[in-house]
Amino acid sequence: MSAPDRLSPFGPEAKPGRHGAAGGTPVLMTERKVDIVQVMAGRDANAKAANLVKDATGLALPGPRKVEIAGDAMAIWIQPSGWLVIRPRGEEGALAKKLGGSDDIAVVDQGHGRCVLRLTGAHAGEVLAKGSRVDLHPRVFPPGSVATTSIDHITVMIVKLDAVPSFDLVLPSNFAEAFLDWLRMSAAEFGYEIRPAA
Amino acid sequence: MLRIDCPWCGTRDEAEFKYGGDATAKRPPAEGDGAAFYEFVYDRGNPKGWHQEWWHHVAGCRQWLKVVRHTVTHEIRSVAKATDDVTVPPA
Amino acid sequence: MSRYSVFRLFREGLRNQTGWTRAWRDPDPKPAYDVIIIGGGGHGLASAYYLAREHGITNVAVLERGQIGLGNVGRNTTIVRSNYLFPENNLFYEKSLQLWEGLEQDLNFNVMMSQRGVINLYHSDSQRDAYARRGNSMRLNGIDAELLDREQVRALVPVLDFDNARFPIQGGLIQRRGGTARHDAVAWGLARGADRLGVDIIQNCEVTGIRREGDRVVGVETTRGYIAAPKIGIAVAGHTTQVASMAGVRIPIESHLLQAFVSEAVKPVLDHVVTFGAGHFYISQSDKGGLVFGGGLDGYNSFAQRGTLPEAEHVINEGVALMPLLSRLRVLRQWAGVMDMTFDGTPLICKTPVRGLYVNGGWCYGGFKAVPGSGWCFAHTVAKDEPHALNAAMTIERFRDGGMIDEKGAGPFPWLH
Numbered sequence: 001m002s003a004p005d006r007l008s009p010f011g012p013e014a015k016p017g018r019h020g021a022a023g024g025t026p027v028l029m030t031e032r033k034v035d036i037v038q039v040m041a042g043r044d045a046n047a048k049a050a051n052l053v054k055d056a057t058g059l060a061l062p063g064p065r066k067v068e069i070a071g072d073a074m075a076i077w078i079q080p081s082g083w084l085v086i087r088p089r090g091e092e093g094a095l096a097k098k099l100g101g102s103d104d105i106a107v108v109d110q111g112h113g114r115c116v117l118r119l120t121g122a123h124a125g126e127v128l129a130k131g132s133r134v135d136l137h138p139r140v141f142p143p144g145s146v147a148t149t150s151i152d153h154i155t156v157m158i159v160k161l162d163a164v165p166s167f168d169l170v171l172p173s174n175f176a177e178a179f180l181d182w183l184r185m186s187a188a189e190f191g192y193e194i195r196p197a198a
Numbered sequence: 199m200l201r202i203d204c205p206w207c208g209t210r211d212e213a214e215f216k217y218g219g220d221a222t223a224k225r226p227p228a229e230g231d232g233a234a235f236y237e238f239v240y241d242r243g244n245p246k247g248w249h250q251e252w253w254h255h256v257a258g259c260r261q262w263l264k265v266v267r268h269t270v271t272h273e274i275r276s277v278a279k280a281t282d283d284v285t286v287p288p289a
Numbered sequence: 290m291s292r293y294s295v296f297r298l299f300r301e302g303l304r305n306q307t308g309w310t311r312a313w314r315d316p317d318p319k320p321a322y323d324v325i326i327i328g329g330g331g332h333g334l335a336s337a338y339y340l341a342r343e344h345g346i347t348n349v350a351v352l353e354r355g356q357i358g359l360g361n362v363g364r365n366t367t368i369v370r371s372n373y374l375f376p377e378n379n380l381f382y383e384k385s386l387q388l389w390e391g392l393e394q395d396l397n398f399n400v401m402m403s404q405r406g407v408i409n410l411y412h413s414d415s416q417r418d419a420y421a422r423r424g425n426s427m428r429l430n431g432i433d434a435e436l437l438d439r440e441q442v443r444a445l446v447p448v449l450d451f452d453n454a455r456f457p458i459q460g461g462l463i464q465r466r467g468g469t470a471r472h473d474a475v476a477w478g479l480a481r482g483a484d485r486l487g488v489d490i491i492q493n494c495e496v497t498g499i500r501r502e503g504d505r506v507v508g509v510e511t512t513r514g515y516i517a518a519p520k521i522g523i524a525v526a527g528h529t530t531q532v533a534s535m536a537g538v539r540i541p542i543e544s545h546l547l548q549a550f551v552s553e554a555v556k557p558v559l560d561h562v563v564t565f566g567a568g569h570f571y572i573s574q575s576d577k578g579g580l581v582f583g584g585g586l587d588g589y590n591s592f593a594q595r596g597t598l599p600e601a602e603h604v605i606n607e608g609v610a611l612m613p614l615l616s617r618l619r620v621l622r623q624w625a626g627v628m629d630m631t632f633d634g635t636p637l638i639c640k641t642p643v644r645g646l647y648v649n650g651g652w653c654y655g656g657f658k659a660v661p662g663s664g665w666c667f668a669h670t671v672a673k674d675e676p677h678a679l680n681a682a683m684t685i686e687r688f689r690d691g692g693m694i695d696e697k698g699a700g701p702f703p704w705l706h
Binding site: 147 | 206207208210211213214257258259260261
Binding site for chain 3: 199200211212213217219220232233236239240241242243244246249251267269270271272
């Protein structure tokens with residue numbers, strides 16, 4: 001028996017459909033149905049954590065400001081000796097259980113605490129740039145980069161996926177609705193389409 | 199606007215950081231006397247010139263950083279990890 | 290140095306304003322004085338004025354590095370009030386407010402004292418309780434305070450956003466005797482008043498050293514030569530630690546930046562001083578029509594006298610949340626002052642470990658309203674070599690002895706007070 005589907009943290013305004021300016025290339029917004037686990041390594045335990053994640057998911061743990069992407073799964077560097085492991089949603093808690101953890105490696109399920117919104121389209125970078133203080137130009141922020149910053153007072157991890165550009169935004173779930181409010185305002189001039197969660 | 203060159207995240211705006219005050223104060227041992235704790239908590243150099251200070255990259259990598267900044271020009275001379283020893287230029 | 294009066298004004302009107310003379314002398318320093326006050330800001334000038342007026346000590350020099358009125362006394366948002374929680378504060382500030390109420394008559398100078406009322410807004414039940422407690426503490430000490438509900442505030446200040454989604458206004462605590470005064474006029478009036486009693490106000494005279502003999506002071510080195518005095522008072526808030534260190538005294542203070550702003554002039558929209566309860570923001574309207582407002586510190590040690598954009602943006606955000614009409618106005622001027630921030634948000638008016646050396650500082654951002662009270666208490670402390678009951682708690686030793694007067698409950702972090 002499976003648990004009932006979780007409610008979207010993006011709230012009632014995340015209605016699928018086309019909004020904002022008509023014409024042109026809309027920015028696509030898709031809530032990603034994912035599992036998120038935070039892995040924190042204790043002193044001198046980085047290699048051990050890397051092995052743990054590699055064995056469980058096949059992902060290598062990246063260095064500062066980098067993301068390791070393999071298909072639908074990724075590992076994000078968030079701070080020294082700290083990473084998020086993200087993959088398509090499975091049975092609740094299974095990823096954390098599989099990773100396990102030990103005295104010197106903390107594994108914490110963040111499936112409810114955080115959520116991911118995918119932003120893609122020619123204007124996606126411009127939409128983010130209105131509220132982000134981080135330089136998102138491809139020369140300094142190529143695919144495979146991550147930056148944690150603050151947009152509209154909300155802490156956001158910006159993961160650059162490809163040159164379209166596409167971004168995965170990792171957000172605290174309890175601010176997701178407020179963030180979407182800002183994002184919709186920012187994207188309105190280009191037009192945007194909210195896609196069903198996937 | 200200060201731009202702080204976080205050794206982990208790269209150069210970021212002041213808005214991502216929280217100030218943590220004088221980084222030269224050293225906590226005395228728990229058995230230290232009242233005078234030692236007075237010095238630790240209240241006795242500050244308050245230099246008009248180079249100041250060694252803590253900044254917390256709270257909306258970034260959440261690491262504490264040791265910054266050498268000028269209190270008149272606001273120029274930042276160096277940003278180091280919390281455990282690094284830093285040198286402070288003469289006033 | 291004649292008196293100002295309506296008859297004088299009328300007479301000068303008929304004489305094409307040719308009969309006015311300078312308001313205070315510009316003397317050269319004498320070799321020695323009974324008392325030297327370092328710093329010709331509001332506090333220094335008030336200290337010299339009350340030394341002469343209350344204690345008959347007129348052989349006094351006020352040494353000012355630049356010109357009178359260009360430091361923090363000319364850089365504030367001009368608010369006067371005594372609405373504090375702790376008796377150590379509210380009794381002191383009440384003395385100051387009472388002196389403000391008679392200052393124009395005392396000085397024969399129009400300082401444009403305007404008791405328009407200061408309203409502290411509350412936005413939640415717990416904040417209402419905190420303001421009720423503060424108001425009760427004030428009333429127990431004989432100070433006027435009145436708790437207003439939402440509709441009473443709306444009747445006084447209809448332009449506020451009462452239904453802000455995050456910070457709806459539930460009411461406010463009003464001190465009707467609080468208000469504003471013209472900051473420059475206070476400096477000029479005190480300078481003229483002190484000068485008339487015989488005090489030498491010496492401008493462009495920077496103190497570069499404090500000379501000690503053993504455990505006592507004997508004089509100061511300045512850019513205009515050595516000047517001797519057995520008693521020296523420091524009133525240089527912003528640079529207290531710098532000047533005190535010339536005598537080998539370390540003061541628990543950090544210097545921080547505080548910004549203030551003035552909008553273009555508009556017709557009267559705001560009859561009171563209003564403070565936002567959901568952030569650090571305060572606003573009033575000057576007689577010229579500009580909205581005068583300010584917020585919190587920039588948040589890191591600085592002597593720069595200029596603010597930076599992140600805090601400016603934050604202050605204006607708060608202002609627009611409280612009073613949406615601000616978004617349609619242009620900011621005309623923005624400036625910053627250097628604040629002496631203590632570790633509990635309360636000032637110092639006290640003796641130091643060095644005999645004959647006294648310090649008046651640590652005004653955080655409450656210095657302007659304290660000007661007459663601070664001068665009055667500091668004059669007493671210098672003249673009698675012991676504090677008055679009103680400033681007895683405002684010592685350096687309180688930090689060592691656990692006698693913090695932490696009105697805000699922020700702990701020993703100067704940039705949070």
